[in-house]
Amino acid sequence: MNKVCQLAGVALLAAGCAAPEIKKAPVASNDLVEEGKKLISGAAEKDKILWRYRVALVALKAGRFDEARQLLDECLPTVGAILTADERTLKARSLFGNEAHKIYVGEPYEQAMAYFYRGLIYWMDGEPDNARACYKSAQLIDGDAKDKAFASDFVLLDYLDGFVTAKLLGDGSDMLRRARVSAKTNALPDYDRVANVMVFLQFGFGPLKHGGGKYGERLQYHAGHSAVRAASLKIGEQTMQVQAFDDLSFQATTRGGRLMDDILADKGTLKKPLDAIATVAPAVGVVLAGPKETRGAALPLIGAGIAAGAISNSAEAMADTRTWNNLPQHLAFAAFRLPPGPHSITVEFLDGAGKPLPKLSRALTFDVRAGRDTVMLIADQ
């Protein structure tokens, strides 16, 4: 009996030794930018730009402009380059390759937003002409929409292009006119060349991509949403009500299809008959396997079914649904004329009926420096 107990003890010990190692969950700090940087370094090369976009916006909203600047500067050379065929793009185009194998640079509205935010930082850094360059690039990126009615139709990008031009003593009236045409309203304020405080606002949650169609081959969007449609700004005695200039869901969904959509549709078209063969051929094969005289044809049919199923399963028609998922739904802008020194701003976000949303209200302080524009980004989220 003793021996039995000893053996049992040894067995338990051995079992204990073989127990899986329990690892502590990684400790995450509350510093979202630092955590984001870890995600960037751990991300696959093809996804790094996506993560940089996301973390750059987190940094920008947290007022960590140096980090946001660096992250966007790491993205834009690739986004702005001519991206020619390489092994990865060929793979993404092939029947057996997934579109998400390509290096992510984002859909045009996402690329435009990367330039938009970089422009904001250039302006903040006292380089309004480089900010304007970013707005021009962002608008141009939207220029190859299939439906020309929606090409280069960001209201705010044209408005800011003209605003900077006016501030640099040029003629921004053409751009203001373009912005008003895109906005379908004349409510956009005239430019104040002497304005020195630029308030950028963003509301809500932007669009998200998903794959539509039988195989997820159609790039589609879940529209973003925002309870906020406008904001009321108060600085000292000055108050201004600002409506949303742009809607990113509108920008994402009005481009009229991509060339890649045709490629994915072709892949889907190829998968359909293969799926049909994979379903029907084995069933017919099994039926034919019964009678002696048709048994010879059964095996090839079953084999063909299996092969068709394997090919269809290996074929990748899914659209790339990687999304810059912390973009806002609406963009807005206001400019003030203020003397140098400390100031405070009160922001009240308003819903579609113009009612304030008190939970989102906030008060901020800022300094106006002489000889340079002060640029702020205020988000409701």
Add this chain to the structure above:
Amino acid sequence: MTRANYLTVIAAALLALFVAGCGTTGLNPQGANVTEMKADERGFVAGTGIESQDLVAVADKMARSILATPQIANAQGKPSIVLEPIVNETRFPINKEIFLTRIRVTLSTKAGGKVIFLARDRMDALEKERDLKQTGKVTGGTPNAPVEFKGADFILTGKLQSISTRSNKGSSDYVLYTFQLLDPRTSAILWEDFAEIKKQGQSDAVYR
């Protein structure tokens, strides 16, 4: 064909599919070694924007043109030039000082001391040093000495403008680089020259 042969064929087909599925998915999986290139060479990472080879070509052309200008070539003494940041009206954010820096350095090395550049972009440091000298905190100064910072004989500046188009056929960017030498006393344009570069390209279908 016997049953065994059928099975062999099917097995081979499945194996081939499996191997195809295991194919590499990497972009340039072996990577690209660091390649040292000349600044005037076109790299393999290219866009339609302003690149180093454009900077070198434009700056060299402007420096040669300035040196040939009569006001510089036949100047009595050494004219002083101040660089004024260029105006960027293109769609490409750039370091605005880099063109003028490249032109200045080319002129300094090729002009054989014919011109002097004034470091107006360093005025803060220069004034601080002058004040230290004038207050006797460091050697080399005289109290209440008259201003010795030189005024400019010429101002060198420029402007970058572009026409950009983008369609489903690709992207095209034309950039016009203009530079001017101004007389700050009369506002006369003493010299002006330009360079122009047009580039176009189209990304792979997966990005369109």
